[in-house]
Amino acid sequence: GENVEQHPSTLSVQEGDSAVIKCTYSDSASNYFPWYKQELGKRPQLIIDIRSNVGEKKDQRIAVTLNKTAKHFSLHITETQPEDSAVYFCAASTGGTSYGKLTFGQGTILTVHP
Amino acid sequence: KAGVTQTPRYLIKTRGQQVTLSCSPISGHRSVSWYQQTPGQGLQFLFEYFSETQRNKGNFPGRFSGRQFSNSRSEMNVSTLELGDSALYLCASTTGGAGELFFGEGSRLTVL
Numbered sequence: 353g354e355n356v357e358q359h360p361s362t363l364s365v366q367e368g369d370s371a372v373i374k375c376t377y378s379d380s381a382s383n384y385f386p387w388y389k390q391e392l393g394k395r396p397q398l399i400i401d402i403r404s405n406v407g408e409k410k411d412q413r414i415a416v417t418l419n420k421t422a423k424h425f426s427l428h429i430t431e432t433q434p435e436d437s438a439v440y441f442c443a444a445s446t447g448g449t450s451y452g453k454l455t456f457g458q459g460t461i462l463t464v465h466p
Numbered sequence: 467k468a469g470v471t472q473t474p475r476y477l478i479k480t481r482g483q484q485v486t487l488s489c490s491p492i493s494g495h496r497s498v499s500w501y502q503q504t505p506g507q508g509l510q511f512l513f514e515y516f517s518e519t520q521r522n523k524g525n526f527p528g529r530f531s532g533r534q535f536s537n538s539r540s541e542m543n544v545s546t547l548e549l550g551d552s553a554l555y556l557c558a559s560t561t562g563g564a565g566e567l568f569f570g571e572g573s574r575l576t577v578l
Binding site for chain 2: 386394395396397441450452453454456457458459
């Protein structure tokens, strides 16, 4: 089955710096890659996603890149703010009838220091 | 538009007991997925139901089961509880096609 590796497990940055989180996946059939943010004690919420027919997607301070050949995708957060502090999860799905079946990475605890 | 609702939010059980968790998806969503979240294992997929049929299944023992009703509400059941079943159980709904999974707040199960 699919396996998703996520690095780093913890990331500490100063406010205003950039943060990058990287994930690799094993199943070449995966074609949908969402990123979720989970604040302490709250539900995971989608922040951005990318499909395999796109190499990069951007939404304000957040961007995701996908390299299908290398089977890795990354989350980039620019101009970080204290409210970006949370756990970030990458995930992969083969789509089709499996959009509800996500394989998640282990998560990255991001801390943004004021 | 109401979000995904899970009940109960917290519960404590003892080993050997069974538990039933409930999930009401967003109106119009026909797919309901269940995930187990633990500090050690992260978020792991349990199963997905679509139009009352189990469409996908994760690698969990048969003690974990679920079902979906005609109104798309879903329940999951864990029988013969073990200490290792202590976790946050998250339900997520989606339309069933290519789209975002919306998670509920979760049901936190503690097994003593």
